[in-house]
Amino acid sequence: MPLSFTSKSHGNIAFGFFNIESDMLLLEKYFFFADDFCEWINQMTKQDDVGLKSLQCKVYYIADPNDIGDLMGAIHGMLFTGFIGKLYTLFPFPDDPKAFKQNPEGFKTREVVKSYIESFSAIKDISIEIYKDGQAKIGPYLFDKSVFHELIRYVWQGGYPCWKNEVRPEYVMGMKESIQKSRNSFFKGVFSS
Template structure:
C-alpha cells in the first residue's frame, strides 16, 4: 500500500507499492518500477552523490490514476488503478497480502495498462549528501526523508515482501540497493 511520507518540497506525499502482483511504485503523479528504481540508485554513489535518470510514467490527473481504496474494495474500478485491480484483485485471504517477490514478471502487462493512462517520462534522481538533499523528479527530500523511502522499498512496503518478516526475503535488486545504501534487511 502506498503510504504518506514527508517531503521538503510538497509537504506530505504518497509513495509506495499499490498492488502485490507488480513491483511498480507510485510517487504522487509518477509511476516507476522497483527494478528500475533500484538500478538507477545503483548508478549514484551513496557517499558522494550524483544524478541518474529513471524511466517512468506521469499521470495527467488524479482521475487517470484512479481510486485505490475503491479498487481494493472491488467497488470502483476507475482509471489506471481500477484496471490493475480488475486484472489482479485484492486477495480475499489476509495471509496472502504480501508483496510478491516475482512481481517484476507482470511488468509487460502493467506497462501496457500504464501506456493507456500515463505518458512515458524520464525522471531525474539526484542525491547531494553535502546539501542534505535528494530529489525524485520535482519532489525534494532530506536525507532522513529519502532514507524512509528506501527503507519502505527494502521491506516491501506495507505489507512487506513475502518471507521478509521470517527471513528478510527481498528481490536481489532490492538486496543490492539495501547493501549499497546501508539499509537493513
C-alpha cells in the same frame, strides 16, 4: 500499499507499491518499477562524495487523477477506475488478509502492467539529485536525507505489508549491498541508526 512521506517541497506525498502482484511503485503521479528504483540507487551509491549528484530517469507520468484511479475503491472491489482500477480487475485484493503480502515475483507481471499503464500515461524524464547539504530530490519532490532513507527502507521491506514469506527480489538485495559498500556519505545510516 503506498504510505505518506513528508517532502520538503510538497508536504505529504504518496510513495509505494499499490498492488501486491506488481513490482511497480508510485510517487504521486509518477510510476516506475521497483528494479528501476533500486538500479537508480545503485548508480547513485557509486558516485563520489563531492557536489551535486544527478541521474536522469524515465518514468510513467499520469497527469489526470481520474486516469490514475481510486486505490481504496479498487482495494474494496467497489470502484475500478483509471490505471489502478484496471490493474485491480486483473489482480484483485486478496479475500484473506493474511495473503496481503508483496509478491517478490511481481516482475513476472510487468508486461501486462506496462500494457495497462501505457494507455493512461506518458513517458517523462525526471532527475534524481543528491545535494551536498544532505537533501535529495526525485523529480519535483525534495526530501531531507532521513525521509529519502525511509523511501529506500520501504522498498527494502516490501512496503506495507512487507515481502511475501520474507523473500526479497535479487534487485532489492543488490540495492542493499550497494548501499552498504558505498563510500558516499549520503547513504550512511540507511540500514543502521
